[in-house]
Amino acid sequence: MSEMNIAIDGESLITPASIASKVFSSPDPIRDGELDAGRTELALHLRVAEQQFQQGAPVGQIMVRLFTAMNAVRNRYSPKVWEQLIPVAQNHAVARLCHEDPFTRWSFEKPRGYSGDAGLLDFIYGHASTQRYLDAASPLGKEIHSFVSQAPACVAVRERRDILAQMVDDVASSRGGEAEILTIASGHLREGAMSDALKNKTIKRWVALDQDPLSVGAVASEFVGTAVEAVNGSVGTILKRAQTFGTYDFVYAAGLYDYLADEVAIKLTQRCLQMLKPNGTFLFANFADEIPDDGYMETFMNWALLLRSEEDMWRIMRAASEGLDVECTIRFGQNKNIVYGIIRKLS
Numbered sequence: 001m002s003e004m005n006i007a008i009d010g011e012s013l014i015t016p017a018s019i020a021s022k023v024f025s026s027p028d029p030i031r032d033g034e035l036d037a038g039r040t041e042l043a044l045h046l047r048v049a050e051q052q053f054q055q056g057a058p059v060g061q062i063m064v065r066l067f068t069a070m071n072a073v074r075n076r077y078s079p080k081v082w083e084q085l086i087p088v089a090q091n092h093a094v095a096r097l098c099h100e101d102p103f104t105r106w107s108f109e110k111p112r113g114y115s116g117d118a119g120l121l122d123f124i125y126g127h128a129s130t131q132r133y134l135d136a137a138s139p140l141g142k143e144i145h146s147f148v149s150q151a152p153a154c155v156a157v158r159e160r161r162d163i164l165a166q167m168v169d170d171v172a173s174s175r176g177g178e179a180e181i182l183t184i185a186s187g188h189l190r191e192g193a194m195s196d197a198l199k200n201k202t203i204k205r206w207v208a209l210d211q212d213p214l215s216v217g218a219v220a221s222e223f224v225g226t227a228v229e230a231v232n233g234s235v236g237t238i239l240k241r242a243q244t245f246g247t248y249d250f251v252y253a254a255g256l257y258d259y260l261a262d263e264v265a266i267k268l269t270q271r272c273l274q275m276l277k278p279n280g281t282f283l284f285a286n287f288a289d290e291i292p293d294d295g296y297m298e299t300f301m302n303w304a305l306l307l308r309s310e311e312d313m314w315r316i317m318r319a320a321s322e323g324l325d326v327e328c329t330i331r332f333g334q335n336k337n338i339v340y341g342i343i344r345k346l347s
């Protein structure tokens, strides 16, 4: 299977290699001297960071400079050059220091074999399950973690969880106890613990689907006795047999479209719209294309994502909803690191 097919089939595990062909694709050839210039600039930034660490400079100060530098280098050079710079950063001594933060290391090592697993997200949520890793971290690792976990992308992910819980509650209150909800790529469904409607038993059915059996098992045991049904399945499952999944008042996917090429994103959106009841809502979230954390994430965390602009989101929504009676809107989270595409079925 080609790298491109892996990236778009919606079923295979997501690894940096599998989405590299999309994330770092560019029609522009590498210009003469561009790669050397990039290598030199990156080496300088990494050397400065290394020296600062050695001299015991305040960690927050080092990290601000490092995040800014990695973002600047990423943006200054073509994606193809940047792709070649990533291993340079990953093999540098600074990477080993950054990996003293258990969150950065987890992302880099990918203990579940793919990027962005629910265990990783739990570091962002500050979930109790991550505490033992933080307790075992070195003092430097703890300080780096304090910085990284407050970076804009992490702030936006925590807000995303809160927005989703609020939307679930709004849908539940508008459906008088009959609300049916489908979460695609649910991970550990951390928004579930924040939903008043789930607590108050005013949701009829909340299907949480994920391709990772470990996460499905965690959801099944955490939400036993509630309206939540944990289901093991992939995007591919939905694409192949959406008709067997039933219909819903609210279908959403967060932390998934960032890994799906447009072709699959459009197909999945079409299927999700088919699963909506009249007046039902579909939402998909995506990291925005100008997040300042991208350089750090793609190097030290080895966590490449398909970042999308507002126009990219519109393109998916327009293509997926062609000929349907729907209302499409876009909204951003507060720090604009995450963009939300929302489609409401009108009839």
Ligand SMILES: C[S@@+](CC[C@H](N)C(=O)[O-])C[C@H]1O[C@@H](n2cnc3c(N)ncnc32)[C@H](O)[C@@H]1O
Binding pocket: 010, 011, 012, 014, 116, 117, 118, 121, 184, 185, 186, 187, 188, 189, 190, 209, 210, 211, 212, 215, 233, 234, 235, 236, 253, 254, 255, 256, 259
């Ligand atoms: C970044 S996490 C997001 C989890 C959760 N939605 C959240 O916001 O915390 C991505 C999740 O997508 C799941 N996933 C990745 N590819 C998938 C696929 N093709 N089908 C279903 N789930 C998938 C992973 O197992 C993981 O739990």
